[in-house]
Amino acid sequence: MKHLQTILVIDDSEDIYYLVRARLATLDVEIKYCDDGERALTLAHRHPPDLILLDVAMPGVGGFEVCRRLKQDSVTREVPVIFLTGSDDPQAKVHGFEAGAVDYVTKPFHPAELKARVRSALRTQLLIDILESQARTDSLTGLANRKGFIESLDASIERMKERDHNFAVLFMDLDRFKAINDTHGHEIGDELLVRVARLLCESVRTERVMAEGYEHDVIARMGGDEFVILLEDIEDAQVARRIAQRVENMLAKPLEIDGHDVSVGVSVGIRFSGPYEGRSDDLLRDADAAMYEAKEAGRGRIVMFEAGRTPTAAASVERGSRRLVRSDEIGLRYHPIVDLTTGQVVALEVSTRWNNTMRRLAGTPCVSICDDKHVSGEGEQAVKSLTEWMMYQACSDFASWVADQTVPASLKLHVNMPRRQWLDADVPVLIHQVLQDVGMSADRLVVELPESQFLCEPTAIWPMVEQVRAMGAELALDHFGKDTASLISLQRFPLDMVKIDRSFVRCITYSRSFTAMVEAIVSLGWNLGLTIVADGIDSADQVAKLQGLDCTLGQGPLFGEALKAAEMPEFLQRVAEAGSAAWVPQLKAASA
Structure with a gap:
């Protein structure tokens, strides 16, 4: 009507x-x-x-x-x-x-x-x-998205302060969605998500249509294969459990999609409000924690959150990355990329570091974990969640610096997309959503992909690379020379930049063969219209050698430690005021 x-x-x-x-x-x-x-x-x-x-x-x-x-x-x-x-x-x-x-x-x-x-x-x-x-709406399913759900949950918490009522959050994750995507393709995967959305609506409507708070119930897709339900004005936690069981039963049956019988299943975590005075983030965290306990218990399970219960170590690692380090377990660091002639900072590359919580990994770059080819199962999802958080937080930091005019108008942000993110084929969607959410222009972003991905799955990533570039972002090939990519292969792919691996840069001051290879990379790059960046620079001699080879951009320990977001404004102001003198004696020694 x-x-x-x-x-x-x-x-x-x-x-x-x-x-x-x-x-x-x-x-x-x-x-x-x-x-x-x-x-x-x-x-x-x-x-x-x-x-x-x-x-x-x-x-x-x-x-x-x-x-x-x-x-x-x-x-x-x-x-x-x-x-x-x-x-x-x-x-x-x-x-x-x-x-x-x-x-x-x-x-x-x-x-x-x-x-x-x-x-x-x-x-x-x-x-x-x-x-x-x-x-506030998920474009694929028509459900509320994360933003819409958080607003509804905040409103529910406010209503609780005005009058006595209970509500519950059901956090759901499909159990075999990635395998279905890999086997049947993303069109089937998308249709499955739409079908799941309809089944969730049907489950809630069947149970709740006569309930007093039904008009305030919200069903949302949080992203990927995660869904949440907010149930308002419920008598007790058993109402939430009944609906979760109904969802469980419906998704336990194979679904017929485009001639394929698809079996997916779902794991559900429930957070019942009870007397509650916290924030929506905390409620979601608790429901998320219960959901991962359900997965740990063998998938296809329902777990009610219980305060004080200690989760398993595996679940802690998984949720730690998915909750995206609210308690500073993981932090971002920014590395300057410098014009080797003028000393101007032309870009910032973001990386992640484990902090204090995962003690044996403290100080370790997260990218080394994200690129681990042996990561699988729950770990794959952890890597994906970590990458999504890094992308969102880095772009959010950068957008705030742009708004405050902290960074020069020409400065760009480099974000490394690990191999596993490209395999999931959702890089363009992630980038588009993040840029839209934080209000950052795509032409300020450089997305780095590892050379190993470039070599092993060129046809698989080609459409995604084209989509990313069509948005206005640039593509950089990272660690070039580390594997076995041929120079001639550079002209076959839509790239904007090549980053020479640190193993080459380390050797150019004493190895003629390495110097010749770097010279060939730089020369071909210039001819193809590619920007060349030398990675891992740690001495003025290396800068001098690179300048002689017409390599104009570089990064590495020579230009200081990677900095936290809070340290960047002061650092950039100092560089802007000092110009090339910011890197004295490094650049001065190189040009002497």
Whole structure:
């Protein structure tokens, strides 16, 4: 059924209401009326309209005050307000716009003008509503996305403070989704996710359609093969368990998709609210923890979160990466990429480090773990989650520096995508979503892929590489020379940059053969229009040699330790002020 847009007329004169109704009769809208400012505020809060026509001069609470209070209320803040006034005083209009109005109509109003202004405001509001809805909706399944779910969960926690009620979060992860994707392809995988979304809606509706809080229940896809359900106003945890069991039973049966019988299964973690005063992040973390205990128990299980229960070591590692280091278990570090002639920092490369929690790995670069070819099963998902977090956090840091004008306009961010991320074929989706979420321009991003991936699965990654470049991001081949890629193969792939492996750079000051190979890489790179970066520079002699070979960019220990995000603004300011002198005596010694 088509939703009628609603207009609320707030005016102490009922004649104005009837006049507005007559003038807008040809518009497909519902018009409501209130003659008192105080009552209008209550009415708008309970049933937010799409547009408010507000009289300026009213007894009691005046129009300007009503507008200000509407804009202070989180429920009505985004509702557009058009003032109706008998005064043509410019200063009064200024006051109205300062109070939050979007437009003014002067009485007596011309019918065509009123209709045009109302239609324009409603059209704009409808567009805003659509965009906001899309921002909270998963495009594949039509369910809420992570943003939409978190907002609903926050609202549920707020409602709990106002009145006594319980709710539950069900965190679900499909058990064999990756295998299905690998076996049947991503079209079947996507259709499976859509089918699962429908089954979840059916399960909740069947159990909850007569329940009091059903209208506030939310089903969301958090990303990948993860789904969550928020159940509102439930009597006890058994309601959540019954729905989880229904979902379990439905997904235990094979699904017929495009002629294929697909068996998936699901693991479910449940967090029942009880008396709760925490944050939505904590609730999700607890439900996530219970879900991984379900997976540890053999998949296809349901686990209720219990405070104080110690998880297994494997589950701790998996969840630690998936929860993305809220307690500083993993941190980001930024390495400068430097113009070897001017000393200008042209880019920052991000890497991850284990901190104190995983003691035997403390200080170890996470990329060494992410590229481990022996990682499998639960570990694969951990690597994927870690990479997604690194991508999101690094781009978020960078976007904030751009907004604060901390970084130069030409500076770029390098992010390394491990081999396993490319094998999952979701790199373009991840990059697009992250850039959209943090508000970062794609042309500031350089995505690095390992040479081993370039060699082993060239046809598999080609479409993804093309998609990433089509967004405006650049592609860099990392660790070039470490494996066995031929120089001529560089011209067959859509690359923007090649990074010479540190094993070559380390040897150029004393090995003629290594120097010749680096010279060949640089020369071919120039001819192909590729940017060449030398990695692992640790001496001024290496800089001098690279300058002689026309390699203009480099990175490595010579240019200082990798820095935390909090240290970057001061570092970049120092480099900007010092120019090439920032690297004295390194560059000075190289040019001597």
